[in-house]
Amino acid sequence: MKHLYHSYQDTVAFFTSLAQHHPQQVRVETIGETWEKRDIILVTISGDISTADQKPALFYTGTIHAREYVGIELAIAFAQHIIEGIYYDPRILEAFERSTLYMVPCANPDGLEYSRNHFSFWRKNRRENADGSIGVDLNRNFPVGFKKSNAPSSNIYSGPHPFSEPETLALKEFVETHENITIALDYHSQGNVFFPAHDFRHENTIDTTDMNILCANMAEQIRKISGREYGIHQGKPPASLISGSGREFYYSRGIIGTVVEVGSQNISDYLNTMTEHISEHIPALLAALKEVPNYAKNNPLNRPEAFQLISVSSAEVQLCWESVSLAEDTYFEIYRSTKYKAPCSRSSLLAVTKSLSYTDTCLESSRLYYYRIRTVNRSRGLKSPFAPLLRVMTTPGRDELAKILHPIAAETGYLGENSKDNKSHFGRNSLFTGIDTTKGECIALITFPLGTMPDNAIIRSVRLNLYPINRVSATIEKYGEWNVHLIDIADNLDIYDFPAVKGAPKITTVGRPTKSQHLTQGIWRNFTFSHQECTCFEQQLSKGNSVSFLLVGPSSLLPWRDSQMMQWDIGYGDFGYGLEFRPHLEIVYTQPTAKLEIAATRVQSTSAEAQYQSRLLSGFEPDGQRIYGFFDFSLDGLPDFSRTIIESAHVELSQKQVQVSAKDVRFHLEMIESISEPDGPSLKAREVIQKIDHEISSQELSQHNLQQLPLDTYSINMLEQTWQAGERVVFAVVASSAKRIVKNDLVEWYTDKEGNGPKLVLNLLNKRRFPVAAVSQLQINPNNDVLKLSWENPTDPDFRGVVVVKNAFRIPKSPYDGQKLYGGQDNYTTDKFGSDDVEKYYAVFSYDSVPNYSESVWLHYDFNKTTD
Numbered sequence: 001m002k003h004l005y006h007s008y009q010d011t012v013a014f015f016t017s018l019a020q021h022h023p024q025q026v027r028v029e030t031i032g033e034t035w036e037k038r039d040i041i042l043v044t045i046s047g048d049i050s051t052a053d054q055k056p057a058l059f060y061t062g063t064i065h066a067r068e069y070v071g072i073e074l075a076i077a078f079a080q081h082i083i084e085g086i087y088y089d090p091r092i093l094e095a096f097e098r099s100t101l102y103m104v105p106c107a108n109p110d111g112l113e114y115s116r117n118h119f120s121f122w123r124k125n126r127r128e129n130a131d132g133s134i135g136v137d138l139n140r141n142f143p144v145g146f147k148k149s150n151a152p153s154s155n156i157y158s159g160p161h162p163f164s165e166p167e168t169l170a171l172k173e174f175v176e177t178h179e180n181i182t183i184a185l186d187y188h189s190q191g192n193v194f195f196p197a198h199d200f201r202h203e204n205t206i207d208t209t210d211m212n213i214l215c216a217n218m219a220e221q222i223r224k225i226s227g228r229e230y231g232i233h234q235g236k237p238p239a240s241l242i243s244g245s246g247r248e249f250y251y252s253r254g255i256i257g258t259v260v261e262v263g264s265q266n267i268s269d270y271l272n273t274m275t276e277h278i279s280e281h282i283p284a285l286l287a288a289l290k291e292v293p294n295y296a297k298n299n300p301l302n303r304p305e306a307f308q309l310i311s312v313s314s315a316e317v318q319l320c321w322e323s324v325s326l327a328e329d330t331y332f333e334i335y336r337s338t339k340y341k342a343p344c345s346r347s348s349l350l351a352v353t354k355s356l357s358y359t360d361t362c363l364e365s366s367r368l369y370y371y372r373i374r375t376v377n378r379s380r381g382l383k384s385p386f387a388p389l390l391r392v393m394t395t396p397g398r399d400e401l402a403k404i405l406h407p408i409a410a411e412t413g414y415l416g417e418n419s420k421d422n423k424s425h426f427g428r429n430s431l432f433t434g435i436d437t438t439k440g441e442c443i444a445l446i447t448f449p450l451g452t453m454p455d456n457a458i459i460r461s462v463r464l465n466l467y468p469i470n471r472v473s474a475t476i477e478k479y480g481e482w483n484v485h486l487i488d489i490a491d492n493l494d495i496y497d498f499p500a501v502k503g504a505p506k507i508t509t510v511g512r513p514t515k516s517q518h519l520t521q522g523i524w525r526n527f528t529f530s531h532q533e534c535t536c537f538e539q540q541l542s543k544g545n546s547v548s549f550l551l552v553g554p555s556s557l558l559p560w561r562d563s564q565m566m567q568w569d570i571g572y573g574d575f576g577y578g579l580e581f582r583p584h585l586e587i588v589y590t591q592p593t594a595k596l597e598i599a600a601t602r603v604q605s606t607s608a609e610a611q612y613q614s615r616l617l618s619g620f621e622p623d624g625q626r627i628y629g630f631f632d633f634s635l636d637g638l639p640d641f642s643r644t645i646i647e648s649a650h651v652e653l654s655q656k657q658v659q660v661s662a663k664d665v666r667f668h669l670e671m672i673e674s675i676s677e678p679d680g681p682s683l684k685a686r687e688v689i690q691k692i693d694h695e696i697s698s699q700e701l702s703q704h705n706l707q708q709l710p711l712d713t714y715s716i717n718m719l720e721q722t723w724q725a726g727e728r729v730v731f732a733v734v735a736s737s738a739k740r741i742v743k744n745d746l747v748e749w750y751t752d753k754e755g756n757g758p759k760l761v762l763n764l765l766n767k768r769r770f771p772v773a774a775v776s777q778l779q780i781n782p783n784n785d786v787l788k789l790s791w792e793n794p795t796d797p798d799f800r801g802v803v804v805v806k807n808a809f810r811i812p813k814s815p816y817d818g819q820k821l822y823g824g825q826d827n828y829t830t831d832k833f834g835s836d837d838v839e840k841y842y843a844v845f846s847y848d849s850v851p852n853y854s855e856s857v858w859l860h861y862d863f864n865k866t867t868d
Contacts, residue, residue, distance in 0.1 A: 004270040005069050006076060007116060008038060008109040014076055015043050015105065022083055024049055025096075031104075032170025035126050038109040040170045043075075045082055045103070047096035056296035057100040058289050059175065059184040059255070061246065064138045064167075066111025066122045070262045070277060071187035075105035077278045078285055095289040098381070102174075102181065107167055108138055120267060123155050125167055133157075139186075141168045144252050145200050145243035158244050171246060175253065182295035183214065183288055184250040184257040189268070191261035191472045193231035193521040194219065197251035200241055201835040204808050204819070206303075207256060208234065209372060209389045212341045214291060215258055218284035220343035225280040226517075231471065232341045233522025236577045256295050264475045273477050294383045301375045301384035304332060309390060309813040310357070314365035314397045320357040321373060321387065329379045334358055335372040341523050344372055344386075352376075365397040366461075366588045368816060388809040393816045396588065398713075399647040399765055400460060401850050403453060405585040406823075408546065409572045411447035412583070415498045416440055423496040428573025431466075431583075433482060434553030436473060436563035444551040444568065445501055447489075448585050451545055452800075452849075457589040459538040462529040464510060464549065466568050467581045471519045473565035480554025480564050481513040484527045486536055489548045504550065508536045516554075519566055578833060580820045593647045593763040596638070600631040600758040601728065603751045608680040614753060616653075618667055619660070619735040619746035628683040629733035629749065630675070633760045635723045645765040646720055649711040651692070651731060654756035657748040660698045665745050667696040669709045670732045671718060686732060690715045701747065706756075729760070771852035772796040775827075775844050778857050787836060787861065789821075790828040791844055798848045801825045805843055806834065811858050812843040837863050 006014070012028075019026040027049050032040040046052035060078075062071020082101070085092045106112055110126035124135025129152035136159040140147070143162035151157060163169045175181060194215035199205060212232055219230035235241040242248075250257040262281065268274045293299070302324050310318035323332070336350040337343075350371075351358055363369065369392050375384035396402045413426030414433065417440030431444035446464075464484060488505040495501060511527030529537060540547045554564050571582025605617040607625045618629040638644065651669055673687040694709050701707075711719065722729045735745070750756040773794040780789050793799060802825070807818035818841075822829035834840075843858040 005116065006072060008072075008106055008112055011072055011076060011105055012039070012041055015041060015079065018079060018083060019043075025083065025086060026079075027052070031174045032166050034110045034166055035128075036110045040104065040107070040109065040167060042174060043079065043103040043105065045079060045096070045101040047086070047093070052100040053178065053180060055098060055100045055180060056182045056292045057102050057178065057180045058292050059178075059181045059250070060101065060103040060187070060285075061107050061171065061184070062103070062105050062187045063112055064107040064186065064246065065188060066108050066115040066124065067120060067266045068187075068189045069112075069267055070189045070274065072106045072112065073274060074187060074262070074278050074281055075103050078282055079103070081282050091286055091290075095286060099289050099292040100180070101289065102178070104171065107171060111135070124157065125165055127159070127165060129157070136165050138165055138167050139242070139246060140244040141165050142172075142244045142246050142249040144245070144248035145241065147243040162244065168246070172249070175250060175255075179297065181250075181255055182292050182297075184247070184255045185285070185288060186247050186257070186259045188259055188261050189263045189266050190475075191231075191521065192228060192264065192519075193233055193261045193471070195247070195259040195261065196232065196234045197247045197257040198235045198241060199248075199251070201838060202236065202833050203835050203838045203840070204388070206388065206809070207385060209386045210295070211256055211258060212389075213344050213372065213386060214256060214288060216341050216343040217287045217291070217345065218260075220345060221283040221287050222280040225283060226276055228280060229518045229520050231468065231521030231523050233469070236581070254297070264477055268477075293381075295385060299382055299384065300380075301330070301377055301382055303385040304373050304375055304387045306810065307371075307373055307387035307390055308810055309392055309817060312392050312394060312814060314395045314400075315361060315363050317360045317363060317369065317371075317392050317394065318357065319360070319371060319390065322356065323375060327377065330354075330375060330377050333374055333376055333383070336360060337370050338368065339523070340370055340389075340391075342370060363394050365394050365400055366402045366586070368393045391816045391818075392814050395852075396850060398645060399590050400588055401590065401767065403585070403587045403589070405448045405450075405452075405587065406571070406579075406582050407584075408447045408449055411495060411546070411548070412445060412570060412572070414442050414444040415496065415501055416442045417498050419498070422498060426496070427570070428575060429570065430469060430575050431551060431568040431570055432565055433551050433568065434474065434480070434563075434565035435555055435557055436565045437557070439565070441555045442553070442565065443498070443502055445495055445548060446551060446583055447546050447548045449546050450541060453541055453587070453589075454591060455542050456592055457538065457541055458591060459534040460588040460590060461586075462534055462537050462588075463586040464527040464529075464583070465586065466525045466527070466551070466583050467571075467577070468519065468521050468523070468525055468566065469569045469577065469581075470567040471521050473563045473567070474516055474519055476516065476558055476561050476564050478515070478517050479558060481515045482519070482551065482553045482566060483513045484510040485550045485552070486510055486533070486540070487548050487550045501550065504548075506550070507540075508533050510549065516564070579823065590647075591765065593765050596762045596764055598633045598635070598637065598760040598762070599752050600760075601634045603631045603758065604678055605629045606678060606680045606683055608684070611679060614751060616733070616749040616751050616758065617746060618733045618749070619665070620737075620742045620744065621746070622744045624741050624743045626684075626735065627746065628680070630678045630683060630730070631733075631758045632674070632728045632730040634728055636726075638723055638762075639764065641720075641724050642769050643766060645767045645769065646716050647763045647765045649716055649719060649760065649762050651709045651711070652759040652761055653707045653709070653733065654705055654750045655701060655707070655747055656750045656754065658701050660701060660745045660747065663698055664738045665698055665735060665742060666737070667701075667733060667735050667747060668692060668694075670734060671711075671715055672730050672732050674728060674730050683732060689718050731758075768798055768848050768850055768852060771854045772799045772846050772848050774854040774857045775802060775846055776857070778842075778844055778859055780842060780859055780861055782836065783830065785836070787831040787834060788828060789831070789842055789844070791857070793825070793827050794846055796848075799825075800847055800849050800851070803845045803847065803853070804829050805845075806831060806840050807843070808838060808840040811841050812856055815843075815845040815847070815853050815856075818843070839863065
């Protein structure tokens with residue numbers, strides 16, 4: 001198999017030949033020498049090699065770990081692709097017109113050759129250590145986060161000191177002498193995931209959004225080629241971050257950097273999967289090259305500032321921002337997606353505008369949206385870095401309520417077929433699902449409490465969200481799938497017993513399965529319920545206080561394979577990443593409404609010359625004069641406005657006598673401003689608030705005695721305003737015709753005195769309109785090396801809890817705009833994963849059962865000053 005892969009000598013020969021045949025585009029130079037005296041080559045590719053070092057550049061490194069052959073193979077294939085297309089492919093021409101590519105195809109030549117010829121699984125270089133062992137892990141030998149090790153024989157031995165190895169020293173010296181490098185990609189295997197750089201503080205940085213988008217745009221190119229989905233995962237607590245990596249060194253020098261973990265094995269099947277991985281990464285690399293100029297140090301475009309939420313409703317989001325880049329040919333690109341770490345491409349481009357604000361419409365209620373914005377200069381062909389991500393959830397619709405449920409820790413965990421103590425996994429360990437030769441088959445039980453859900457809830461939508469934290473152990477390409485089942489857990493079932501839980505009755509399978517090539521790391525996986533699955537969930541509400549899901553993966557392995565295992569975050573215990581990453585159910589529901597019928601208070605009709613007291617007429621008199629019907633309703637008998645929503649409304653009219661001959665005569669209803677003394681002139685000059693859309697035709701009059709006229713959304717809003725103001729709602733019933741003159745076409749409608757008079761029929765939903773009061777006395781204090789926040793909760797009986805979020809860039813105006821630290825009824829929390837040397841904003845939102853959220857109560861934490 002190994003002869004399919006290039007030796008280091010083959011690689012050097014390939015690039016040397018490339019430079020000889022294309023001297024205007026390719027240059028090969030030596031930047032150092034290994035322990036075994038091999039030259040470390042650096043390849044430069046540019047549209048014009050004479051100006052290559054004057055252009056912003058992408059720095060590519062491959063095979064710093066000896067057994068990870070994909071780095072060197074992709075470098076060769078990418079260079080070949082560029083040279084073949086640089087004379088005609090517009091994508092390549094555009095990229096290299098403004099950018100340069102630097103490549104170290106193999107950063108560990110000695111280790112590569114040892115792996116190829118002696119021990120395939122070799123990882124380190126070939127230094128002779130003092131204790132007689134061999135090798136240093138070159139990706140632990142850089143200075144940022146360097147950890148000195150006393151175990152030279154370890155596979156991750158970091159070396160005696162940073163840059164102790166000639167290979168890493170060569171990379172250091174090249175990068176330090178090339179300030180034009182803006183993006184660095186370090187290619188590894190395995191895991192099908194991007195690992196953006198971090199600064200060891202577990203806090204978002206100003207360029208976190210940029211790195212996530214760079215990776216997402218590359219991942220989108222991969223998906224377009226092969227259908228494979230790549231994850232994106234920056235280090236999150238409490239995970240131990242990789243120390244001494246080249247990625248962090250590049251990032252410390254102001255370079256946007258990421259590790260790219262390719263494939264599901266270190267040395268994959270060349271013909272079956274390695275060629276596929278190479279093919280899918282070539283367009284991804286071109287996408288990265290396209291971004292190189294935008295991160296140049298001399299880019300005059302600044303990222304938009306103060307990107308902020310103005311307001312949010314069930315269907316609209318208003319945004320604003322500031323900018324110092326307001327030249328005539330400068331504008332802004334706004335991107336919107338429903339997924340975190342989503343690509344910013346044509347498909348997600350929401351708007352192009354020169355304004356400093358934007359209103360996004362036609363949104364779905366109770367849905368998370370992610371907004372990104374950057375500045376663009378048309379004449380320069382440049383774009384700025386992105387403003388920090390803005391996350392907003394729309395509010396529930398008029399007749400909706402929403403819940404986000406988190407699992408019961410003691411009833412959530414994984415069960416291993418071979419485990420002797422499955423109970424120990426619950427509430428603290430990751431959710432392992434799939435199979436390996438050690439654990440056997442593994443399944444996960446996830447149980448959610450239903451105590452806060454009403455038994456009579458009518459489910460509109462449900463979404464189960466799971467956060468994948470590691471897919472490295474899923475080693476078989478395109479094999480198996482992961483499913484979620486809604487299951488029936490009997491009262492006497494032992495939830496820690498693997499066969500019992502696996503055999504629990506399955507009510508329904510939820511959402512679509514996740515195939516192995518779609519497993520990601522660091523990107524939420526959503527299982528969206530169909531209508532039928534929502535019905536099954538709804539039925540569970542009356543059966544118990546909880547609902548359980550079974551997460552399963554493949555239950556068998558291919559020959560000679562030892563693992564196909566996926567790991568999901570539980571959000572609890574020593575191994576969980578915290579509240580923000582817990583599994584959760586997003587539920588949108590409504591409840592049965594109460595029907596209320598209101599009889600008309602006043603009824604009257606009038607024409608220009610006559611009035612008809614206590615009669616309701618509409619149409620045309622014998623002389624052609626129009627007759628207007630008038631009636632109103634008192635709203636004094638409605639429930640408390642602050643706790644009641646009009647879910648729907650209609651007006652009922654019953655015809656007593658019909659005298660209509662013309663087919664084109666129609667009768668319609670208008671909501672009008674109040675008239676103290678209705679007469680012909682005043683009704684003719686009436687001020688119409690809204691014309692009710694439904695019109696009654698002569699055919700309908702002949703077919704139905706009872707006419708029901710539904711109020712549209714605007715009319716219901718105006719009805720509620722009238723109700724809140726304590727006024728009567730007034731309607732006019734008016735006839736119209738396409739003919740200029742109509743005579744003696746008339747309808748008389750019943751009035752209350754005769755029975756079946758005009759009625760206003762309301763369907764009322766018990767739902768609080770306004771949020772409870774905000775918290776008070778918010779303060780922050782250091783407490784045992786963590787930051788502790790405390791506050792006083794409101795005393796309103798409808799108070800259900802608070803949400804605490806932090807944001808390093810702006811005051812959170814939404815409980816979703818930032819990292820969620822706490823949700824519940826306590827009056828304190830700690831930022832246990834945060835860093836006390838990072839300036840940020842903390843905000844607390846109180847909420848009720850709808851939920852309606854209060855305005856944010858916030859404070860500014862600045863470690864250099866006292867808090868505001």
